[in-house]
Amino acid sequence: MQETIRRILTARVYDVAIETPLDPLPRLSARLGRPVRLKREDLQPVFSFKIRGAWNKIAGLSPEALSRGVICASAGNHAQGVALAATRRGAKSTIVMPVTTPAIKVAAVRARGGQVVLHGDSFDDAYAEARRLEAETGAAFIHPFDDPEVIAGQGTVGLEIVRQHSDPIEAVFVPIGGGGLAAGVAAIVRFLRPETKIIGVEPVDAPTMKAAIDAGQLVTLDQVGLFADGVAVRRAGTETFRLCRDLLDEIVLVDTDAICAAIKDIFDDSRAVAEPSGALALAGLKTWSAAHPGSGSLVAVNSGANVNFDRLRHIAERAEIGEGAEALLAVAMADDRDAYSRFLRTLDGRSVTEFNYRWSGEGVAHIFVGVALRSGPHEKDDLIAALRGGGYVVEDMSDNETAKLHVRYMVGGRASGLPGERILRFQFPERPGAFLGFLNSLQPAWNLTLFHYRNHGDDVGRVLAGISAPPAELDALHAALDRLGYPYVDETDNPATRLFLDGT
Template sequence: MQDVIRRILTARVYDLAVETPLDALPRLSGRMGRPVTLKREDLQPVFSFKIRGAANKIAALSADDLARGVVCASAGNHAQGVALAATGRGAHATIIMPVTTPAIKVQAVRARGGQVVLHGDGYDDAYAHGRMLAEQTGALFIHPFDDLDVIAGQGTVGLEIARQHADPIEAVFVPIGGGGLAAGVAAIIRFLRPETKIIGVEPVDAACMKAAFEAGEVVTLSHVGQFADGVAVRRAGEQTFRLCRDLLDDIVTVDTDAICAAVKDIFEDTRAVAEPAGALALAGAKAWAAANPGAGALVAINSGANLNFDRLRHVAERAEIGEGTEALLAVTLPERRDAYARFLKTLDGRSVTEFNYRWAGHGEAHIFVGVALREGVGEKAALIKRLTAGGYGVEDMSDNETAKLHVRYMVGGRATGLPHERILRFQFPERPGAFLRFLNSLQPAWTLTLFHYRNHGDDVGRVLAGIAVPPEDAAPFQAALDALGYPVVDETDNPACSLFLEATN
């Protein structure tokens, strides 16, 4: 312990790293009823805390070590730190990265002078290849977390937190992959603020440190989830395990939805976009605070912001569920238009965030519907009870991974017995009652055959609707659309509709 503290206090990180701010999160603090602050390691030159450990390790190398070159294995953030630190001292850096690494991280490593070798499906494959390459070439292997100089470099995050937050801190939340950041932060916080709890946070599908705690020794997980790729590690380090075992007060695990909700929380308070691993600690802070009510100050570390832009689509879809403000339900109701209006009224003014339906023609309709919740997770059970009492068949899909990842986008397909179906693309006003007004504009002879809507946070809702209209009603139907006043485009002849949605007789 004394050796680790000495290394942290004498770490050489600021030639490359910067002291990052500790930002208040006023919106989230107000919701949680306690002060919450965020350590902004996403503001480092490589957008991750990993520059600290890499800089400290490379600074400690001799001229002979540098002449041999360095090798490291990383999913991206450690790789950028090593590449930047090594090239800055004139050393050749070979970086082994999994083939699954986000392109933004691969490009960043190359831009910082590292020679990238893509190998394996995950960190462990890359690690094994990096070790083999180091032995073959004589280069020095720079471990991403199980190295005391790396741990000490990461520990300077905790040193800054203790200096920047003068008031008492109830708990500091640290993301855990292999454990380097957690071990370093826990060591210095325990030394400087012994009354402060240090809580590690892991994804529920990549909890290698928690598994090691439970087994009493380091274990290798059979597989890990890749959503939070920055912490997707199957095996914790030997040194990091010993330090974390002795210094951490607890480990919290959180799922993908909770991480996505934390990404949204960070954005709403700071306008910064965290990578999933970067938002992990805040997700853990929220989960821990829910189980441990109080008013004490909480600090979470945003460990990085190396996020592929296209990942934001998935984050946005899952954030509402993760923060308990949306329920996803499969509801069975009679296949009649008045049934939809009755269903909407049963929601008691709650906003519909998603509505997917395709006519089946056998008396019952199965709709996939998202409903905004006003009071969080506890409200969902009451809503389901209300719907069930109203005679509806209800299945909760909020925690159904297959439904959230796939089925919600596949509701529909071809239908039979719809000779006069029109496919129309609408823009609905994004306000309560817009769907009900649309339903009321349809005459009884016009059958609603398809409806697809998802709230995307815009001023207007984008809706695809199918309506079976007899040819003799073409003029009255057009008049009804004109009276409705919603912008509409007829997509009946669109190849996307004719190939995948067109009714068969």
């Protein structure tokens, strides 16, 4: 322990790293009823804390070692730190990365002078290849977490936290992949603030350190989830396991939805976009705080911001569910307008975030609907009870991974026996009652055959609707829709409509 503390206190990190701020999160603090602060390691030159450990290790290499180059295995953030540190010291760097690494991280490594080798589907595959290349070339291996100098460099994050927050801290939350950051932070915080809890956070599908601590020895997981790719490690380090086992108070596990909700919390309070592993600690903080009410200050480490832009679509979809702000329900009802109208009245002014339906001809409509929740966790249960009391068959899909990932986008398909069906694309105002007004504008003989809607956070909702009306009544249909006043485009002859929705 003394040697670890000495290494942290003498670590060389500020030649390339910066002392990052410890920012308050006022909106989240108000919601949790206690002060919450975020350690902004996403503001480092490589947008991650990993530059600390990489530089501390490489800064200590001899000129002879540097002449043979350095090599590492990494899912991205450590890779950038090694590439930058090696370039600063005039050394060649070879970075072995899993083929699943986000493209933004691969590009960033190359931009910082690293020679990238893509190998395998996981960190462990990349690690094995990097070790093989190390033996072949004689390059110095820079371990991403299981090295005393790397651990010491990461530990300076904890040193800054206790210096920046002179008042008592109830708990510090640290993400865990291989455990380098958690080990370093735990060591220095335990030494300087023994009364402060140090809590590690892992994804529920990658509980590498928790599995090892529970077993009392290192274990290798058969597989790990890749959503939080920065912590997708199947086996913790020997030294990091020893330190985390002795110094962590506990480890909290969180799921994908909780991580996405934490990304949104960080954005709402700071306008920063964290990567999934970067928001992991805050997700754990929220989970722990819910189980341990109090007023003490809590600190979470935002470990990085290297996220592909296209992943934000998935993150945004899951964030509302993760913070309990949306319910996803499968509702079965009679396939007629009266049933739809009663269903919408049962929602009682709630905001519908999604509505997916396709005519089946079986007399029963199966609707996939999203509903915004604003009154707390009991609201979903109350809504389901009200719908079932109205005679509807309801299944809660909010925690159904298959429904959230796939089925919600597959509701519908081609339907036969629909002469005169028109496919129309609308813009609905985002206000309660808009859909009911649309239904009421249709004549009894015009059947609603398809409906797809998703709230995108704008002031108008984008809707695709199918209406079955005899050809002789098309003018009357368009006149009714014109009176409704919602902008629309007839997409019946759109190639996408003909290929995937038209059953004639």
